[in-house]
Amino acid sequence: xxxxxxxxxxxxxxxxxxxxxxxxxxxxxxxxxxxxxxxxxxxxxxxxxxxxxxxxxxxxxxxxxxxxxxxxxxxxxxxxxxxxxxxxxxxxxxxxxxxxxxxxxxxxxxxxxxxxxxxxxxxxxxxxxxxxxxxxxxxxxxxxxxxxxxxxxxxxxxxxxxxxxxxxxxxxxxxxxxxxxxxxxxxxxxxxxxxxxxxxxxxxxxxxxxxxxxxxxxxxxxxxxxxxxxxxxxxxxxxxxxxxxxxxxxxxxxxxxxxxxxxxxxxxxxxxxxxxxxxxxxxxxxxxxxxxxxxxxxxxxxxxxxxxxxxxxxxxxxx
Amino acid sequence: xxxxxxxxxxxxxxxxxxxxxxxxxxxxxxxxxxxxxxxxxxxxxxxxxxxxxxxxxxxxxxxxxxxxxxxxxxxxxxxxxxxxxxxxxxxxxxxxxxxxxxxxxxxxxxxxxxxxxxxxxxxxxxxxxxxxxxxxxxxxxxxxxxxxxxxxxxxxxxxxxxxxxxxxxxxxxxxxxxxxxxxxxxxxxxxxxxxxxxxxxxxxxxxxxxxxxxxxxxxxxxxxxxxxxxxxxxxxxxxxxxxxxxxxxxxxxxxxxxxxxxxxxxxxxxxxxxxxxxxxxxxxxxxxxxxxxxxxxxxxxxxxxxxxxxxxxxxxxxxxxxxxxxxxxxxxxx
Amino acid sequence: xxxxxxxxxxxxxxxxxxxxxxxxxxxxxxxxxxxxxxxxxxxxxxxxxxxxxxxxxxxxxxxxxxxxxxxxxxxxxxxxxxxxxxxxxxxxxxxxxxxxxxxxxxxxxxxxxxxxxxxxxxxxxxxxxxxxxxxxxxxxxxxxxxxxxxxxxxxxxxxxxxxxxxxxxxxxxxxxxxxxxxxxxxxxxxxxxxxxxxxxxxxxxxxxxxxxxxxxxxxxxxxxxxxxxxxxxxxxxxxxxxxxxxxxxxxxxxxxxxxxxxxxxxxxxxxxxxxxxxxxxxxxxxxxx
Numbered sequence: 001x002x003x004x005x006x007x008x009x010x011x012x013x014x015x016x017x018x019x020x021x022x023x024x025x026x027x028x029x030x031x032x033x034x035x036x037x038x039x040x041x042x043x044x045x046x047x048x049x050x051x052x053x054x055x056x057x058x059x060x061x062x063x064x065x066x067x068x069x070x071x072x073x074x075x076x077x078x079x080x081x082x083x084x085x086x087x088x089x090x091x092x093x094x095x096x097x098x099x100x101x102x103x104x105x106x107x108x109x110x111x112x113x114x115x116x117x118x119x120x121x122x123x124x125x126x127x128x129x130x131x132x133x134x135x136x137x138x139x140x141x142x143x144x145x146x147x148x149x150x151x152x153x154x155x156x157x158x159x160x161x162x163x164x165x166x167x168x169x170x171x172x173x174x175x176x177x178x179x180x181x182x183x184x185x186x187x188x189x190x191x192x193x194x195x196x197x198x199x200x201x202x203x204x205x206x207x208x209x210x211x212x213x214x215x216x217x218x219x220x221x222x223x224x225x226x227x228x229x230x231x232x233x234x235x236x237x238x239x240x241x242x243x244x245x246x247x248x249x250x251x252x253x254x255x256x257x258x259x260x261x262x263x264x265x266x267x268x269x270x271x272x273x274x275x276x277x278x279x280x281x282x283x284x285x286x287x288x289x290x291x292x293x294x295x296x297x298x299x300x301x302x303x304x305x306x307x308x309x310x311x312x313x314x315x316x317x318x319x
Numbered sequence: 320x321x322x323x324x325x326x327x328x329x330x331x332x333x334x335x336x337x338x339x340x341x342x343x344x345x346x347x348x349x350x351x352x353x354x355x356x357x358x359x360x361x362x363x364x365x366x367x368x369x370x371x372x373x374x375x376x377x378x379x380x381x382x383x384x385x386x387x388x389x390x391x392x393x394x395x396x397x398x399x400x401x402x403x404x405x406x407x408x409x410x411x412x413x414x415x416x417x418x419x420x421x422x423x424x425x426x427x428x429x430x431x432x433x434x435x436x437x438x439x440x441x442x443x444x445x446x447x448x449x450x451x452x453x454x455x456x457x458x459x460x461x462x463x464x465x466x467x468x469x470x471x472x473x474x475x476x477x478x479x480x481x482x483x484x485x486x487x488x489x490x491x492x493x494x495x496x497x498x499x500x501x502x503x504x505x506x507x508x509x510x511x512x513x514x515x516x517x518x519x520x521x522x523x524x525x526x527x528x529x530x531x532x533x534x535x536x537x538x539x540x541x542x543x544x545x546x547x548x549x550x551x552x553x554x555x556x557x558x559x560x561x562x563x564x565x566x567x568x569x570x571x572x573x574x575x576x577x578x579x580x581x582x583x584x585x586x587x588x589x590x591x592x593x594x595x596x597x598x599x600x601x602x603x604x605x606x607x608x609x610x611x612x613x614x615x616x617x618x619x620x621x622x623x624x625x626x627x628x629x630x631x632x633x634x635x636x637x638x639x640x641x642x643x644x645x646x647x648x649x650x651x652x653x
Numbered sequence: 654x655x656x657x658x659x660x661x662x663x664x665x666x667x668x669x670x671x672x673x674x675x676x677x678x679x680x681x682x683x684x685x686x687x688x689x690x691x692x693x694x695x696x697x698x699x700x701x702x703x704x705x706x707x708x709x710x711x712x713x714x715x716x717x718x719x720x721x722x723x724x725x726x727x728x729x730x731x732x733x734x735x736x737x738x739x740x741x742x743x744x745x746x747x748x749x750x751x752x753x754x755x756x757x758x759x760x761x762x763x764x765x766x767x768x769x770x771x772x773x774x775x776x777x778x779x780x781x782x783x784x785x786x787x788x789x790x791x792x793x794x795x796x797x798x799x800x801x802x803x804x805x806x807x808x809x810x811x812x813x814x815x816x817x818x819x820x821x822x823x824x825x826x827x828x829x830x831x832x833x834x835x836x837x838x839x840x841x842x843x844x845x846x847x848x849x850x851x852x853x854x855x856x857x858x859x860x861x862x863x864x865x866x867x868x869x870x871x872x873x874x875x876x877x878x879x880x881x882x883x884x885x886x887x888x889x890x891x892x893x894x895x896x897x898x899x900x901x902x903x904x905x906x907x908x909x910x911x912x913x914x915x916x917x918x919x920x921x922x923x924x925x926x927x928x929x930x931x932x933x934x935x936x937x938x939x940x941x942x
Contacts, residue, residue, distance in 0.1 A: 215426065217427050217428055217429050223421075224413070224414050225413035226441070239429070314431055314477070
């Protein structure tokens with residue numbers, strides 16, 4: 001099922017991109033002919049070989065070639081960066097995954113803990129505060145939050161950097177300065193995602209926890225004299241968290257979808273950033289490659305979430 | 320040999336709803352002796368579950384225990400009023416002395432934990448240093464008492480049938496060698512064969528461990544074979560209390576008589592059975608008369624005036640038998 | 654027992670519920686203000702003329718929210734822009750709902766192979782991240798007028814709603830009144846129109862606002878990335894220009910030029926969220942206390 005989805009999505013994307021206005025071969029040929037002083041037909045041939053793209057070949061054949069390329073690990077070459085798309089993709093993916101996984105983990109963990117806490121305490125104040133937070137930060141798009149945060153923390157207060165994955169003065173490598181620089185630069189992007197998503201996790205968990213608290217097995221646990229801590233963790237926690245697991249994948253996909261905007265603002269060289277660059281500069285192979293990896297990762301995360309759920313749910317574990 | 324284990328004195332439990340008070344348990348007094356099986360029977364809304372919850376300190380808002388004492392006499396001769404204890408003091412008696420078995424239909428087991436973990440966590444909540452091997456050994460022994468296989472320990476609740484879950488809960492209630500067990504409808508929602516099976520097991524355990532049992536149910540037909548003494552509750556009050564056979568054959572309260580009359584038997588014709596007409600009163604708006612009077616044929620025929628004040632106490636109708644009907648001598652002529 | 658009159662007196666009861674909940678009341682008012690602003694505002698504002706001498710001025714008596722880089726009043730631009738914002742969002746939501754209904758209803762009613770094929774398609778659309786796809790599609794579809802822009806935004810937003818509609822339809826399919834209609838030989842089309850649609854209207858109404866809200870987010874996002882060369886006034890364009898061409902984020906005096914449309918956007922989204930919650934409560938009797 002997942003494979004079908006990936007394949008189908010890729011086909012759709014391929015067809016859309018192939019039908020975009022503007023012919024990259026022509027553009028490149030023109031440029032080559034101009035800069036290298038080649039005759040136009042020769043320039044066109046050279047362009048075709050560089051781009052690995054021949055406009056005269058029918059679309060279906062191109063599609064097959066592309067799929068074949070994927071299976072052998074060749075995603076073509078970027079028109080703009082003159083590098084194999086695969087290299088760019090593999091270079092960009094870790095950055096996006098870094099920010100997204102940290103954001104999601106943080107948001108989920110805090111949300112889950114807060115949700116249980118608020119359900120347990122039944123405090124009117126907390127519930128209202130939660131509603132207010134969700135109303136405000138749940139409606140504002142995360143990129144707006146990001147802009148505002150950059151303005152406050154980077155520009156006005158100067159506490160945090162506003163761009164790049166790490167400081168230019170630092171050499172990458174397994175050393176502490178590099179790692180701390182990466183963390184420093186990741187704070188604002190992560191916070192943008194965190195602020196806008198944490199409330200919905202809290203609300204979801206609160207709802208689950210409230211319904212679990214009303215269950216008979218919680219009352220029976222209290223009748224047996226089990227400690228509050230035990231009940232909160234093994235009774236409320238374990239039983240409320242299960243339905244949230246499947247939402248993780250959905251949320252991940254959603255956050256991935258927003259990455260072009262966040263990464264664009266922070267000049268963060270992730271998948272979204274390159275996708276945006278590719279689009280504005282008509283770099284078709286790069287576009288295809290970045291979008292392809294996006295689809296693969298999102299679909300895989302859904303698959304992973306399903307597997308995790310199957311393992312955690314006692315009803316599905318024993319067959 | 321009949322020393323009291325639990326003395327309930329004038330226990331009242333209220334529920335406050337929208338500024339109106341509902342007294343679910345009204346001035347209930349009962350004495351339960353060590354080693355006996357006492358049944359409490361009543362329709363839904365009679366107050367029997369509230370009574371058990373009140374004794375076990377399980378009443379939650381909007382309910383509260385308004386007044387009364389519950390004196391518990393321990394094995395070593397101490398006496399303590401459970402009502403005067405704070406929750407953490409009460410917790411010491413929970414499960415080690417007083418346990419409860421809930422209805423099978425309720426899902427009382429944690430769906431994410433195996434049965435074995437339920438035993439372990441229960442023991443560890445009271446004896447944190449208990450060794451796993453010891454606990455499981457005892458658990459296995461108890462499970463065999465309720466005729467369950469060892470493998471049940473490794474099962475998740477959803478893998479057990481209703482009857483198996485009920486037996487598991489019974490075993491779980493015994494894990495800390497309690498004195499007294501409250502069973503709330505332990506056989507309802509099970510098929511008749513399983514019901515009989517469970518009751519046999521309960522009787523066996525009771526004899527074997529010398530337990531005191533309080534058996535709450537609305538099913539009159541099974542209670543006769545199980546209990547020693549029976550308390551009948553109606554509209555939050557105890558209306559009759561005495562040895563079960565006496566209540567069956569020579570009831571001294573019209574409600575009890577009505578209940579006994581309604582039980583079908585294999586021996587006679589169902590058409591001889593009569594249901595009690597009417598329905599229980601609305602506890603929020605009680606009439607200023609005997610609570611049973613609207614449904615009492617003796618009130619309807621004028622034999623009894625249904626004076627409310629006279630129904631505020633219990634009368635001794637026979638040796639060991641108490642009734643709330645002040646006209647019992649007139650009504651029950653034998 | 655008191656008879657529940659809310660279900661019978663339509664509009665009045667509906668507004669009563671919306672008004673009673675403080676949050677949804679606020680949301681309703683906010684949206685109403687914007688709606689009025691969008692409909693009537695542009696009628697009273699003359700075409701703004703550029704005045705480069707007065708560009709990028711902070712708020713003052715003459716221009717309450719300052720001026721933009723062409724010297725036009727920011728406040729007036731906001732009002733003008735509100736019409737486009739609402740128009741595009743409304744189109745997007747309408748198209749999305751149309752697609753979702755068609756696919757959801759056909760899939761639900763037909764069942765079998767048609768259902769499976771449509772659901773496969775829907776699932777693919779649902780799984781692939783919608784914003785990046787919309788980004789890519791924006792290169793293919795030229796978004797010069799609100800209708801086309803709305804269509805573009807709707808292309809990848811209908812999937813979730815389609816699935817939900819399908820399950821509602823499946824639910825209804827086996828209810829007696831539909832069986833009865835079918836037995837009476839009423840055509841499929843009529844069944845859809847008269848039996849199915851009225852039952853999902855409330856569901857659609859709530860989702861209309863949500864989809865509008867999401868479309869606005871997506872459209873502003875596209876504009877910020879420079880992928881939607883929309884001609885008219887739109888808050889998104891204002892934000893985009895403010896950031897890219899005036900360095901608003903770097904702390905210059907044109908902060909209002911950036912903050913004003915952002916605030917409008919935030920207010921509108923907030924209003925939509927509140928109102929949608931209230932709408933849900935009003936149309937879904939189960940949620941009413």
